[in-house]
Ligand SMILES: Nc1ncnc2c1ncn2[C@@H]1O[C@H](COP(=O)(O)OP(=O)(O)OP(=O)(O)O)[C@@H](O)[C@H]1O
């Protein structure tokens with residue numbers, strides 16, 4: 001079965017009726033789905049259906065199952081609930097709480113086109129993320145042993161903001177299953193992740209909860225400044241600046257927007273996790289302090305001001321629905337012109353450095369067909385070659401979005 005497109009809806013999928021495509025990512029399409037019960041009882045879900053069919057014993061399904069089990073245990077207002085995990089005709093799906101609202105990615109896009117992201121709202125959302133992460137990171141099993149849950153893909157596209165202003169983290173654990181088994185294409189792994197990666201993640205080091213917090217820092221920066229801290233210029237400088245956590249005078253810039261935020265940000269973005277905030281709770285407290293300071297300075301009440309800011313932003317979004325909910329997945333040309341290749345200074349990439357730059361778990365190249373035109377760069381290590389091409393796709397999609 002090919003997953004139904006918008007034109008084919010509504011349609012039946014197991015016990016569900018799929019009514020609308022909510023969005024699509026690298027490995028799955030997300031539908032608004034309804035499930036009817038007796039007496040007119042109706043529940044709505046965001047049904048995330050994995051595009052690729054997989055056998056029950058495949059490594060991907062085993063990992064996805066494990067992660068869905070963990071996701072299913074997380075019960076927190078700032079985490080979109082996982083309600084069910086099953087398959088229909090070989091397509092695995094996750095039944096998630098449907099969050100009526102927008103992704104943070106979309107809100108940020110609207111803000112960039114308008115008057116910018118209101119700082120009081122940015123701080124409010126970050127505090128909520130801290131609460132959700134603090135809860136998940138501290139989860140223990142029944143015997144009190146820590147589960148060491150890490151999200152690994154904290155990014156604006158994985159944060160839903162409900163119409164009522166509640167931030168909900170989606171996709172807990174799913175990223176890991178997808179990346180470790182290579183079920184998503186490298187295009188989507190790289191496209192989805194490196195902009196918000198921690199240095200330890202970019203260099204393939206072991207991760208802990210502080211990697212997720214680093215990603216939150218990058219999102220906070222982008223909300224407040226409208227730019228990405230590690231913006232892609234070329235592959236070498238990008239991977240190096242992530243790996244070194246080069247934040248330059250970002251703290252000074254941020255303190256100019258939110259007094260007192262600079263030192264908090266400097267600590268959060270430390271290269272070594274040990275120098276960062278210990279957990280979401282500690283970060284949340286620091287963010288609460290600067291929020292209160294900002295509120296006092298402007299004589300506003302933070303919660304009411306954040307709610308009003310969100311209302312304003314969504315009114316703007318409704319008035320100017322210029323952008324689709326998601327930009328289309330970048331497509332790679334059949335063959336790359338030489339000029340594009342030079343953009344990445346690929347001749348400077350030494351394949352022996354591959355592991356310095358990239359995570360070991362980048363999926364292997366598919367054998368057989370070469371739809372991405374990878375044969376045009378035969379002299380490079382496959383990982384680097386693929387990464388370079390993917391980063392080109394990232395640049396293209398970023399350029400498209402920022403036009
Ligand atoms: N729980 C939810 N409620 C409402 N909409 C959702 C929910 N989860 C996801 N969506 C919508 O579906 C879209 C696609 O989500 P998905 O997780 O498949 O992709 P992504 O996270 O944006 O990217 P990728 O999976 O490639 O990293 C989201 O951008 C969002 O618009």
Ligand SMILES: [Mg+2]
Pocket residue numbers: 025157158170171
């Ligand atoms: Mg997602």
